[in-house]
Amino acid sequence: MLTDTSTAGHHLNECLNSDGSVKPVYRNLVNAIDSLGVPELQRRWNDANHRAALDAFTFMLDPREFRTVPTDWVPRLIPEAEWDVISRGVAQRLKAINRFLLDLYCGEQEVVPPDVMYSCQYFNPELLDYRPPRDVFVHIYGIDLVHMGDGRYVILEDNLRIPSGITYQMKSAEIGLGAIPELAAGYDIVPYDIRAAYQEMFASLCDKDSPVCVLLTDSKYGSAFFEHRYLSELFGITLVEGSDLYIGANGRVRARAMGGDFEVDLIYRRVEDLELFVPGLTEAYLDHKVVLVNAMGTGACDDKLVFLWVPDMIEHYLGEPAILDQAVSYDLRSPANREYVLQNLDSLVLKTRQGYGGLGVFILPDLDKGYRSRLAQQLIEQPQVFIAQETLDFSQHLVFDESSGVFEGRYVDLRVFAVQNGHGEVTVFPGGLTRVSEANSRVTNNSSGGSCKPSWVVR
């Protein structure tokens, strides 16, 4: 079935060789799909979509609209040997960034030029001289990678403030396997336990036994509310909104509840502007009255310009070269770089330093000339606002069009999640979230209309 259909002629499809034959790791999967046949696959597809709707598995772009997460239920397969490199590379990067943040706020960092750090929107001067519990700033880390073929993955960006999407990794696998279990035949899928890793991480950050932990959500109208609800239920912790929390007379965070308010030891925060949600929370945090996951201040390394120095952080703090490559990027404060970028506008990606969710990403080859010219003018006027990256011709995967019964090629990236506990131990969850672009686009973010796909690490 897969080999009958066009895959848009892309040279790098993860399922297929350039001659259209199926890659070895995908043979069992393709055989299973062929055995099912299109009508049965469509029926199972509908079952999976129905289940997603039943469970309110949503990512809402408009709070008034009930929108289930668009999902392609055929998994992406990552051989364990490839995963081993990814996993070590992610853990290495997380540790180096954490060491850098400690120096940035509690010591003196020598890696990133000061003017870059101080012009970073997410650098938080209130945190200077503040040491987070157990010296851990980065508890939860999300990293976006693309596959360049032959098992080589390249990093596009880091997500350190409130990385979102781990639930979509889990739920898409759960629903997909439930609806089409035949796809797993012949594979030994590497398991993982998010619940245990998170609970252990929460506990390791607090000084007392059985700390009270809550998950702070923006509200049920937020785009990622499904994830907030799911994780709070999975971990057995209370879901709270900003209006539930206040600072008590003793400076500790308290939650309003029937039967009596209670003190909170740790907040797994899924909001950015903490003071807007809970006035006084910053002071409580700086007084060590509450633990925040992720810590305040991590956003400094979310900055797309700071990204350029992460390989140097790895060398400086760990004394080893970076395991994973990252996209070649240009600091546009340099006149020479600016000149190069202006001469090669039709082959580069322009990103705003503080953009996220696909916003502020301009894939210049995909834009018309007029739009490119306007961006070039902005770049000349405000070079410090942007960085440029080489456009990568990364991998595509096959996605199933349930209405036509045809597989099509679409660009995919991979967001991998890791947690670091209070003992400095890092757990990288096998698989990650594969995000799929829309047709004729390379932008994969869900908030920009992309979909997702289960990802299995297979032995």
Add this chain to the structure above:
Amino acid sequence: MVEPRSISVSPDRWLTDSRVYNLIWLGRWLERADNIARVINTFARIAVESGADMLALQQSLGNAAAIRGIRVEDAGQSLEMLLRYHEASSIYHSLHTARSNATHVGTVELIRAISETVMTLERDGAMPASPLEALLLTNEVLERLDAVYKVIDDSWFHQEALSEEEVYRRFVQQ
């Protein structure tokens, strides 16, 4: 070797202000959906027993629609407005909003039960073309609402409802 510690896990979780708010509104929206379904069900039953046609049913529901604050330009639309299309007082809207409240306070089983009821009204051809079809549709909605109430009873009074934690545990065991 560091001894592993645990966090304070509370399956019931605390009844916070925002949770109470959503519980109250969950109850109000479910009650509204139930109320409208019973009104339509009663009118449809009378219409079926008297042999009245669809137009008579819709016109008779016009009063019910007006009581619910729905302005219906054409009396013939009143049934569809009460079932699906009115953005504040239709069964569909009430259930849709109840589900939103349930995502804040409920278990996955409660969300599923409400979603099943919502889908009853989303099916192709769900809008009835005769009093008998209206009767059958509202019978189905009321049956599904009974299932929702059972899940609520199980969740709050017997703690037997399926949680995401249990779903995940079963998935991992696979």
